[in-house]
Amino acid sequence: MQRRWIALASCALFAAPAFAQQQPIRITADFTDTSRHLYHAEVDLPVKPGPNTFVTPKWIPGNHRPTGPVENITGVVFTANGKVLPWRRDDVDLYEFHVDVPAGVTSIHAHLDCIEGEHLSDRLAMLEWEKLLLYPAHKPVREIAIQPTIVVPAGWGVGTALVPVKPFDANTKPGGTIEYQPTNVEQLEDSPVLAGKYFHEYTLAPDVQPAHFLDVASDEPNDFNLPPATVTAVSNLVREATTAYGSHHYNQYHFLLTLSDVAGGEGLEHGQSSDNGVGEKTFVNPAMKVLEADLLAHEFTHSWNGKYRRPDKLYQPDFATMQQGELLWVYEGMTQYLGNVLAARSGLKNQAQYRDLLAMSAANLEYKSGRQWRSTDDTAVAASILRSQGPGWANWRRGQDYYQEGELLWLDADTLIRELTNDQKSLTDFERIFLGKGGNTGPNIVVYNRDELIKDLNEVVKYDWAKFLHDRVDLVNPHADLDGITRGGYKLVFTDKPSDVDKLASRMRGPSFWYSLGISLKADGTINDVRWGASGDKARLAPGQKIIAVNGAVYSPDALVDAIDSTKGNTDAIHLLVQSQGFIRSVDLDYHDGERYPSLVRDDSKKDYLDEITTPLVKK
Numbered sequence: 001m002q003r004r005w006i007a008l009a010s011c012a013l014f015a016a017p018a019f020a021q022q023q024p025i026r027i028t029a030d031f032t033d034t035s036r037h038l039y040h041a042e043v044d045l046p047v048k049p050g051p052n053t054f055v056t057p058k059w060i061p062g063n064h065r066p067t068g069p070v071e072n073i074t075g076v077v078f079t080a081n082g083k084v085l086p087w088r089r090d091d092v093d094l095y096e097f098h099v100d101v102p103a104g105v106t107s108i109h110a111h112l113d114c115i116e117g118e119h120l121s122d123r124l125a126m127l128e129w130e131k132l133l134l135y136p137a138h139k140p141v142r143e144i145a146i147q148p149t150i151v152v153p154a155g156w157g158v159g160t161a162l163v164p165v166k167p168f169d170a171n172t173k174p175g176g177t178i179e180y181q182p183t184n185v186e187q188l189e190d191s192p193v194l195a196g197k198y199f200h201e202y203t204l205a206p207d208v209q210p211a212h213f214l215d216v217a218s219d220e221p222n223d224f225n226l227p228p229a230t231v232t233a234v235s236n237l238v239r240e241a242t243t244a245y246g247s248h249h250y251n252q253y254h255f256l257l258t259l260s261d262v263a264g265g266e267g268l269e270h271g272q273s274s275d276n277g278v279g280e281k282t283f284v285n286p287a288m289k290v291l292e293a294d295l296l297a298h299e300f301t302h303s304w305n306g307k308y309r310r311p312d313k314l315y316q317p318d319f320a321t322m323q324q325g326e327l328l329w330v331y332e333g334m335t336q337y338l339g340n341v342l343a344a345r346s347g348l349k350n351q352a353q354y355r356d357l358l359a360m361s362a363a364n365l366e367y368k369s370g371r372q373w374r375s376t377d378d379t380a381v382a383a384s385i386l387r388s389q390g391p392g393w394a395n396w397r398r399g400q401d402y403y404q405e406g407e408l409l410w411l412d413a414d415t416l417i418r419e420l421t422n423d424q425k426s427l428t429d430f431e432r433i434f435l436g437k438g439g440n441t442g443p444n445i446v447v448y449n450r451d452e453l454i455k456d457l458n459e460v461v462k463y464d465w466a467k468f469l470h471d472r473v474d475l476v477n478p479h480a481d482l483d484g485i486t487r488g489g490y491k492l493v494f495t496d497k498p499s500d501v502d503k504l505a506s507r508m509r510g511p512s513f514w515y516s517l518g519i520s521l522k523a524d525g526t527i528n529d530v531r532w533g534a535s536g537d538k539a540r541l542a543p544g545q546k547i548i549a550v551n552g553a554v555y556s557p558d559a560l561v562d563a564i565d566s567t568k569g570n571t572d573a574i575h576l577l578v579q580s581q582g583f584i585r586s587v588d589l590d591y592h593d594g595e596r597y598p599s600l601v602r603d604d605s606k607k608d609y610l611d612e613i614t615t616p617l618v619k620k
Contacts, residue, residue: 023107024145024182029132031152031195034125037117040075041132043110049103054110055096055137057130057189057319062269062306064325065384069131070095075113080105095320096137110134118264119277124196124217126258126266126275129189130319140317141185148188149179150195157199159215161254161272162191170201170215187443189319190270190307194256200224202231204255205238211252212238218259223280229347230283236346236618237297241304243617244342244428247436249308250443255296259283267295269302271443287504290357293349298339304435305338306331312447325383325402329376329473330453333406337414338431340407344614351614355490355600356501358411358610361404362492363598365480367515369532370398376405376473392543396532409472411484413457415609416468419487420461423607428617429460488609490600498597510557515596516564517574517589521547525555535591541578548584549577561595568594 023046030040045054058068078085078099085108090096101108114131127150135144152158154175162180183191196217204212214234216224234255242248250272258266258277266277276295282288311327344354365371379386380402387400414427434456437446450469457465472481482492494515498506506512513519518534519527525547530536550559551566551574563574573588602608 022145024147025135025185026147026149027132027134027188028149028151028177029127029129029193031125031127031150031156034116034120035122037115037120039114039116039125039127039131041110041112041114041134043112043132043134045108045110045134045136047101047105047108049101049105052099052101052108053090053096053137054099054134055093055320057133058095059316059319059321059323060128060130061190061319061323062302063387064323064328065387066322068095068319069114072115072117072131073112074115075111077111078108079110080108093320097134119258119266121219121260121262123198123219124194124258124260124263126256126263126277127193127195128268128275129192133185133189135185137320138318141189141319142187142317144185145182146185146188147180147182149177150193151177152195153197156195156197157201157215157217158193158195159199159201159213159217159254159256160191160193161250161252161270162188162193163251170199170213173199187271190272190443192256192268192270192273192275194258194275196224196258198222198224202226202234204231205235208238208242210248210250212255213253214255214257216257216259219262219280223259226283233347234296236616236620237300237342237348239618240342240345240616241297241300244338244431245304245435246432247304247438247440249441250303253300253303255300257296267299269299269306271303271307274299274302287507290349290353290501290504291508293353294339294343297342297346297348298335301335301338301342304431305335308441308444308446309435309437310445310447312449315445315447322384325380326377327448327450328380328383329402329406329409332400332403334410336403336407337410341614345616345618351611353501354614355610356499358407358485359492359499359598359600360502360505362408362480362482362485363494363515365401365404365408366482366492367531368395368398368401368480370396371401371476371480372478373476374398375476376402376409379405392529393532394529405473405481408481408484409469411488411613412472412481413468413484414613415484415487416463417461418609418612420463423612425460426613430457433459485600485610486603487606488613489603489606490608490610491603493599493601494596495599496595496597499599502597511561512597513560513564515598516593517560517591521557521560523557535589539587539589541587542580545578545580547576548579551575564591564595567592 026044028042056070058066060067078087085099087097087099119126152175155173156175157170157173165179168174194215194217198218198221200216202214204214218224254273256273256275259280261280266275268275278292282292313324343349379398418426454465517536518531519536520529527543527545529543530541547555550563553559576587578587
């Protein structure tokens with residue numbers, strides 16, 4: 001009962017920032033050296049004489065592990081009245097800097113640089129503010145006032161949810177110095193800035209308020225001119241989310257999108273914006289377009305689920321305290337489900353593509369050997385260590401499976417609600433209750449726990465939701481939760497021909513041998529991973545080894561496909577030559593079931609809930 005009260009009281013507790021100090025920190029972020037992978041910052045810090053401790057962020061919301069880039073922060077110099085002040089890093093918390101402030105001094109200046117390896121190029125830059133933030137330690141970050149300014153190269157456009165002191169048209173590409181209105185450290189960290197030479201801001205869904213924008217920066221001229229169908233689909237996304245969730249929790253929303261093969265991919269949620277990075281030609285390349293189709297919808301959904309509604313142990317009042325991940329199957333798993341559904345409803349992908357992608361995801365989980373010993377709950381609790389793992393034996397170890405496990409879980413819940421209510425209610429009714437508490441708000445954080453989740457589900461339809469979640473999340477389950485697929489009118493099967501989406505994916509990754517031989521390969525034959533218990537595992541293959549020959553021929557993906565086909569239904573082995581740590585050995589694979597690719601087939605004895613779920617809520 002007490003934790004339930006805390007969750008409801010958080011509406012008032014977190015609704016409006018209260019600044020502990022009257023004078024805000026002033027920070028100026030300099031983008032003019034990003035071609036050399038450097039950011040610079042000038043920070044004016046209000047202080048009191050005597051010992052002061054300043055800190056940079058460690059636990060970054062949305063990263064689910066301590067990714068604060070303290071190791072890349074360099075050139076740190078504190079000064080007061082033009083004189084350099086000595087500082088010392090804390091011996092235990094390496095994110096803290098101790099400074100003794102002389103008598104009579106009320107403000108000190110700090111200069112720092114950040115070496116940024118990703119997310120910028122000669123022509124664009126995406127700044128996440130933790131790279132430059134410095135503020136008083138041991139205080140709630142929402143109580144620390146701060147006023148940001150940025151300096152960008154002349155002729156560059158700028159996109160951000162921050163509100164400029166002097167409004168301007170982003171498409172005029174003002175460049176130079178831009179000052180923004182004061183906020184607090186929590187909100188500033190949650191408000192990235194996209195700047196670029198080739199930049200355009202699109203106004204989305206003008207019939208929906210508050211305002212929504214798509215800010216695009218590209219490395220090449222004119223690539224920021226997205227296909228009209230893509231802009232229409234993102235506008236549809238705004239309308240579909242508004243209808244599905246029944247609320248907004250931002251004053252304006254900016255999709256920040258980089259199109260670059262240099263600056264690296266990204267997908268990071270924020271309350272009033274999202275940091276999205278894809279390849280330069282993603283929206284004109286059919287394979288890349290469908291494989292990235294849910295990115296904008298996923299990160300947009302996080303504005304409601306993850307930023308506004310946040311697990312009580314995941315939210316911390318500062319960026320120094322560990323964020324506990326036990327409910328990430330809601331934070332990320334429900335978002336994975338809703339993002340894919342919204343992408344289909346909006347036209348970012350079609351219903352057939354939705355089913356193909358769902359089949360691929362479900363099959364991956366059904367053949368995830370590590371589920372024999374690790375529960376979905378443990379993948380969430382251990383998120384901070386699983387996020388940093390390498391690829392070797394990932395199938396046996398398991399990774400961030402709370403995403404895809406959560407997708408199947410919430411599909412199961414959605415179809416169950418529809419079935420229990422004779423199709424009168426759905427998960428949408430739950431979303432409007434759970435994500436819409438408090439109605440329309442500005443940026444805010446309202447925490448929850450599992451008890452509230454169960455209560456809100458029971459408000460939609462009475463059921464033993466506590467057992468439903470316990471059985472699927474807390475217990476070790478050797479098989480994936482396919483009930484939502486089967487109840488939704490489909491069966492997961494394996495055929496000898498890839499689906500249309502699988503064919504598109506194979507253009508980028510090559511043929512899949514995961515459900516046949518139980519191995520995934522790079523283009524040159526190097527083994528990425530081995531499925532525990534499959535033919536490749538039984539033949540003692542291992543990640544890092546390299547297949548150099550198949551049945552006496554030099555390795556190629558087609559040669560291995562031919563070998564699989566030639567041994568189907570007979571007793572012949574597939575003969576490999578494998579290189580490992582400078583040695584070569586022969587390996588015989590005992591496999592005879594041919595090629596296997598996941599697919600969903602229609603079960604006409606049941607209602608087609610999957611197509612019903614992905615049908616737009618908004619009439620076009």
